[in-house]
Amino acid sequence: MKYVVLGLGISGQGAVNLLKSKKLDFIIVDDKKAIKSVDAIELIEKEDIIVKSPGISWANPLLSYAIKNGIRIISEIDLALDYLDKKTKIIAITGTNGKTTIVTKIYELLNFVGFKASLGGNEGHSLCDIVIDSNIYDYIVLELSSYQLENNPKIKPYIALITNLTPDHLTRYNSVMDYYLTKFNIFKNQDENDYMIIDKNEKMVNSLLNQKFLAKKIYIENKGENLVYENEVIIAKKDMLLKGEHNAINMLFLIAVAKIIGISSKKIEKFLKIAKSLEHRIEEFFVKENTHFINDSKGTNVESSLVALDSFKGSKVYLIVGGKDKKIDNTKLYEKIYEINAIPLIIGENKLEFTKEFNKTGYKHYVLDNLENVMEFIKNNIDFKEEQYILLSPATSSFDQFNSFEHRGKVFKQLVISNFGEKNE
Numbered sequence: 001m002k003y004v005v006l007g008l009g010i011s012g013q014g015a016v017n018l019l020k021s022k023k024l025d026f027i028i029v030d031d032k033k034a035i036k037s038v039d040a041i042e043l044i045e046k047e048d049i050i051v052k053s054p055g056i057s058w059a060n061p062l063l064s065y066a067i068k069n070g071i072r073i074i075s076e077i078d079l080a081l082d083y084l085d086k087k088t089k090i091i092a093i094t095g096t097n098g099k100t101t102i103v104t105k106i107y108e109l110l111n112f113v114g115f116k117a118s119l120g121g122n123e124g125h126s127l128c129d130i131v132i133d134s135n136i137y138d139y140i141v142l143e144l145s146s147y148q149l150e151n152n153p154k155i156k157p158y159i160a161l162i163t164n165l166t167p168d169h170l171t172r173y174n175s176v177m178d179y180y181l182t183k184f185n186i187f188k189n190q191d192e193n194d195y196m197i198i199d200k201n202e203k204m205v206n207s208l209l210n211q212k213f214l215a216k217k218i219y220i221e222n223k224g225e226n227l228v229y230e231n232e233v234i235i236a237k238k239d240m241l242l243k244g245e246h247n248a249i250n251m252l253f254l255i256a257v258a259k260i261i262g263i264s265s266k267k268i269e270k271f272l273k274i275a276k277s278l279e280h281r282i283e284e285f286f287v288k289e290n291t292h293f294i295n296d297s298k299g300t301n302v303e304s305s306l307v308a309l310d311s312f313k314g315s316k317v318y319l320i321v322g323g324k325d326k327k328i329d330n331t332k333l334y335e336k337i338y339e340i341n342a343i344p345l346i347i348g349e350n351k352l353e354f355t356k357e358f359n360k361t362g363y364k365h366y367v368l369d370n371l372e373n374v375m376e377f378i379k380n381n382i383d384f385k386e387e388q389y390i391l392l393s394p395a396t397s398s399f400d401q402f403n404s405f406e407h408r409g410k411v412f413k414q415l416v417i418s419n420f421g422e423k424n425e
């Protein structure tokens with residue numbers, strides 16, 4: 001028996017590292033970097049196990065052959081779980097938006113109060129690589145995408161939560177409901193000794209909860225001027241460094257996790273007063289006179305960009321929008337743009353979709369194609385003395401012009417600083 005590592009990205013390389021450390025037999029299949037998928041069909045045997053990277057399509061010829069012939073397919077996460085120390089508890093987070101902020105801040109809080117914690121999964125660190133190191137962790141905090149929750153995953157988190165559910169990845173799934181139900185696999189293996197955290201106001205999440213889930217249910221609710229857990233005021237929203245109602249919800253999830261594992265309210269409050277926002281997430285990185293530049297490149301879907309726009313309601317906003325065409329309905333985004341009178345600066349592959357809408361309604365907009373042209377527009381048309389926000393929140397993915405949302409955000413920041421000043425003013 002051998003392992004077949006399919007895909008040599010972050011998770012695939014992590015799987016290779018773990019298999020090497022355990023001196024297990026494996027081959028690497030990657031259409032660009034190793035054995036091609038079609039050639040690997042000749043090398044695979046019935047008893048082999050394929051370790052599939054999350055980004056690999058199920059239409060891949062090797063996977064099609066494996067499914068037809070009953071060859072086992074697992075994820076890098078499942079491989080790592082076989083070697084995870086039994087004392088380590090997993091806190092797992094999925095959802096459409098907010099995942100990375102929540103997992104990162106939970107990880108930071110755990111270390112802040114003295115636990116030994118690690119961070120992995122979809123945020124960029126392979127669980128296999130975490131398992132290889134010699135540390136025995138109290139907790140591993142995992143961000144899990146829907147891709148990592150496909151194919152009957154065996155993960156059994158001590159604490160699990162779904163942040164929210166909105167349409168996304170419709171080129172991967174047959175329907176929005178398929179995408180949503182895949183997310184719910186995060187709860188599937190939990191038992192009565194585990195916990196699931198639910199936002200009372202998330203209608204879709206609540207509508208899909210069913211009696212088959214055995215974990216204890218803990219509810220959060222965002223309302224009023226304070227963050228409250230089980231009738232106890234933890235902190236006033238105004239005292240948090242993380243601003244915005246979306247971050248209030250994110251931190252309520254964090255508070256629930258903290259309380260489950262026994263962290264005191266005083267320590268939680270102290271942490272929330274110093275916790276900073278993450279890069280590429282409604283990140284104000286540069287100010288020139290009265291003009292604020294905001295990097296929200298992580299706005300890769302409509303709901304995420306709606307949150308960003310709401311953060312600047314009542315202000316003059318230039319919205320840099322557009323990118324890879326994900327075949328998503330943009331109706332809510334158009335409505336929000338009209339509502340707050342945002343000025344669209346349109347870039348990317350799906351620019352025709354935006355221009356068709358704005359031409360139909362006669363709404364003022366600018367088709368600029370790319371970020372370099374956006375910089376020229378700003379130079380020639382914007383008075384920096386006016387109070388206003390230049391917001392990059394594209395409402396779609398970056399893969400038409402960039403390698404990732406991080407790449408898109410970094411290019412935006414570099415262009416702004418190189419064009420408008422050497423340092424933050």
